[in-house]
Structure formats: C-alpha cells, structure tokens
Amino acid sequence: MKQQGGTDDAKRRAGESAADTVSDGAVVGLGTGSTAAYAIRELGRRVDSGLDIRGIPTSHGARRLAREVGIPLTTLAEATPDVAIDGADQVAGFELIKGGGAAHAREKLVDSAAERFLVVVDETKLAEPLDAAVPVEVLPDAVPVVERELAALGGTPELRAAERKDGPVVTDNGNLVVDCAFGAIADAEALAADLSALPGVVEHGLFVGLADEIHVGGDAVDVRR
The missing domain is CATH 3.30.70.260 (ACT domain)
Known part of the structure; x- marks a missing residue:
C-alpha cells in the first residue's frame, strides 16, 4: 500500500488541472475530499471570472464549499453532468477505491452519470494492485x-x-x-x-470501469487517459 497523504501543492495541481478542462456551459459533478476541493475552488475562481457552469455536489461538504465559492448548483433530476471531478483513496490503473469520506454512494451515482469522469489524486494514492480496505x-x-x-x-x-x-x-x-x-x-x-x-x-467503494482520465499531481501533473 502506498503512503497516505500527499502534499497540498500536489493535490492543488491535480485539482486545478482537471478544473481547467471544464468549458463554458458545462454541468459539473463536484467531488468530495481534499483534492476535489481544490478543483471546486478553482472552478469558483473561474465562475467569478465569467465561466458559466452549474454544479452537482456529491456530499453536504461539497455542496457547502460550492456555495461558498459561488458555483450555481443543480440536481441530477434537472441535468446530466457533462463531467465529474472527484478524488480517490487509491488508484491502480483506472480502478479506484473511494469512500474515505463516506460519500461513495452519492459519488458513484454522480460520477457514473457524467459523460466524462476525471479523477484527481496525488502520487501517494497510486498502487498496484489495489490493496486498501x-x-x-x-x-x-x-x-x-x-x-x-x-x-x-x-x-x-x-x-x-x-x-x-x-x-x-x-x-x-x-x-x-x-x-x-x-x-x-x-x-x-x-x-x-x-x-x-x-x-x-x-454501495461499495470499488469504482471499476468508470474513470476516463486520471490527473496525478506531483512536481507536475501527469494526465492519464
């Protein structure tokens, strides 16, 4: 198992990398956790600069942060996500373990509904094979x-x-x-x-066959497709 807990800079790079792919008019699934929070904050900054998006949060925490940074919100009943940005507790290839924040049921619902699912992690979350609980x-x-x-x-x-x-x-x-x-x-x-x-x-925290891109933060960002 990889060591837990990457640097804030690495998490920020991964989150901002995924957020930078979001285009005007998109509906965005907003993930839960410390790395996804960097993506939400970056999206909030872009909204403040004129980006027109709507967010669908995956937890109470994500909803609270999205409101704090000014992202307009919608629901799965009203819109289908064009993209979802979410973190992971462990990544092996394109298979994930999620649920450290106990939000994996809602996360899987939103992430699987999205046309594209972007995973944001730092290098410490990489493993081969998956071996976390x-x-x-x-x-x-x-x-x-x-x-x-x-x-x-x-x-x-x-x-x-x-x-x-x-x-x-x-x-x-x-x-x-x-x-x-x-x-x-x-x-x-x-x-x-x-x-x-x-x-x-x-629901369980194994996410298999869902991820489209993995944004891995380190000294730079490695985007895996």
Missing part, C-alpha cells in the same frame, strides 16, 4: 449480516467509528460504513460484483 455503505439493521458475508468473501470487516463522537460514522444517507480489508485485490471487477450482490449493501 474497501468502504461498504450498509443499512444499519443489516450490519451484522453483511459483516458475516464479507468475511465469507475473504474480507476482514470493521465498522467505521466516528472520530469526534461516540458510535459509528453515519453517512449523508443515514447508513453505516463497514471498511473491509481484502489484501491485494487480484480481480476488482469480480469483487465489485460480489459486494453489489449482498443484501443490505447500499
């Missing part, structure tokens, strides 16, 4: 059952605890998150299908 959003009553099923799939599940309150993390959708370690993931597509088939699972 996979976040799984679960209906609260289903947690014990899902944990048993995850173990049967060869995983080690752990209910995610909140850091600033007693009890578990609660998602924007009112569900709980089980982080499940599988070690090195040899077949992300097959595992994604297995996780999606479990009753009680709302």
